[in-house]
Amino acid sequence: MSDAVVPQKAESAAPAAASAVGWLERLLQSDLLYSFRRSRLTMLAAAVTLLFFLAAIFAPLIAVQNPFDPAQLQLMNSRIAPLWTADGQSPFLLGTDEQGRDMLSAILYGLRISLIVGLLGVAFSGALGILLGLVAGYVGGAVDSLIMRIADVQLTFPAILIALLVNGIAKSVFSNRLDAVSMLGVLVLAIGLSFWVQYARTVRGSVLVEKNKDYVAAAQLIGLPAPVIMLRHVLPNTMGPIMVIATINLALAIITEATLSFLGSGMPDTMPSLGTLIRIGNNYLFAGEWWIVAFPGIALAALILSINLLGDWLRDALNPKLR
């Protein structure tokens, strides 16, 4: 059996490589890349976003300490000003907070948390929204009106309120004894349940258009089951707008996570995200220790602004009406 499989794989490798080259070629000649290279602001935004992602991935290599490990923190080093001021001390480039945490290390690790929660939250809300949208559009009838009714009602409530409620319910179900990692899961759940509506509406709309096309009728005629038609044939044709929503929602998800953490119902102080760092720093604003809040704030603002700019560009670039 295994003998039969291996040569098959070897054979399919060559066309796969060829199609990868073809894909690259297509990308290089695409309108998308053209419009990307024409906009300086978009290129800058992409560079900043890439920088943030790289910094988050390689955080352990750049940071001078692991801010989540209490053993590496020393209270002697607490509340040191940034390096370029008179009271600065090496190696704390951006100063330290009240626990002796190096701010740069805390920001790098916090960035990791913010991006992980943001990406997982977008993935979860996207999966949920796409699934419900596909089912609503494809099945129709009572299922459709039930799902879309729920979506309508939820859309009238701001996402932050729903996220806070989900968060509060999860806390009370687990009797307020959540460790940092499960808190991460709760945040992903809260964000996912707050942002699925837009995906569901968009996918449903596209499905209603695609459903009546000949290729779907052909697929039904050869007897493909409905889930296969939905996922393999209809879904790929709805992906353009989904990408735009996902990019803009990544910024929204990061803001939501930061807001929840700032409000004190997100990541705990022992494993801070950018929002938690800002909440901690806010307490030291009046003591004149501005760096504890300023640098996480700048990092968060720059991250969100560049992702938003990328999202705006993607929306315009994928919109054929604007070409």
Added chain:
Amino acid sequence: MLAFTLRRAIQAVAVMIAVGIIAFSMFRFAGDPVNQMVSIDTSAAQRAAIRESLGLNDPVLVQFVRYFVNALQFKFGISYQFRLPVADLLKERMPATLELATCATILAMVFGILMGVYSALRRDSFLAKAFQAISLIGISLPTFLIGILLIYLFSVTLGWLPSFGRGEVVKFGWWSTGLLTISGLKALIMPSITLGLFQMTLIMRLVRAEMLEVMRTDYIRFARARGLTTRAIHFGHALKNTLVPVITVTGLQFGSVIAFAIITETVFQWPGMGLLFVQAVQNVDVPIMAAYLLMVSLIFVTINLVVDILYTIVDPRLRATISRPA
């Protein structure tokens, strides 16, 4: 018309019942209410007595109906942290939130309309581009960062404005207002700006887009041909027609302003319903969470219903589409 109003009203009631079910499930099933109310040395017999007196042994449906009937009379149970009726807590906090939300909305409308009109009429001027940049930042910066920035500038560095609280308030019966004292007004400035900034950018973009649209229409050209002054055309004819969607959006957004006040109230320690709700989430005070959800939903649903009905009264074209059989 009457059928439409009735159908809308029934839908609104259905939404409120759905929210009521969610609120009740939170209240009843998220954590054990008895455990939240007793201390460690309460005996099992006492716990059972409390359970019985709260009616937690009745069938779930009976409990739900009881919760709903109580909620209709604004009885939301006792807060776990304050040991006070939730309705009293909400009533005490409500004026602060409503004053803040109203001020923020007025601020957002005045500046949003001014900036929107300016950037539509002088599209290529430096100021219009600056407004566009501000609106991008207003959308990108999280609310709490704007609040912190304002506190750093005006409280820490300049010392002009207070960074927390409502200042002195004057009581009228159960309503407390900060609008009549100097310190109350000073305390209101920064929270209103923080809360209103997002709405302001929204209104500005809307007014700009609508104005650009209206300025291209024939009746504006005709008004020019009649030799009316530019000011009369811009403000008497063009702006007037952009105001209908602006007022609708602002009205619909008022509910979100109240919900977003959660963040602003936390930054400025503003003693409103939002701060109460955040503290309830932190301390798992489920009765307050459930009551807040019901109150905010009621505000949302009412505003949506009123706007829907007003729309059909104001715009005859909509009435035609509604009366046509679907």
